[in-house]
Amino acid sequence: MKDLVDYIAKALVDAPEEVEVSEFGDEEASIVKLKVAKTDLGKVIGKKGRTAKAMRTMLSAAAFKLNKRSNLEIIE
Secondary structure, eight states, X not given: OHXXXXXXXXXXXXXXXXXXXXXXXXXXXXXXXXXXXXXXXXXXHOGGGHHHHHHHHHHHHHHHHTTOEEEEEEEO
């Protein structure tokens, strides 16, 4: 899950070296935390949160394939 979010976030931002992704949780559920540069925060969230919602949807679909639950948190 961590690799998926990392790949998507680095493709969206202007400063991919500042992308930090961490994953917490167990085998059933996990929380993926995403931290980007302040200037790139708007690109990751998108208009009306559409980009963030799309990332959460893709993360949930990938987790469902592995019989897990996963949640994405974007940290300012």
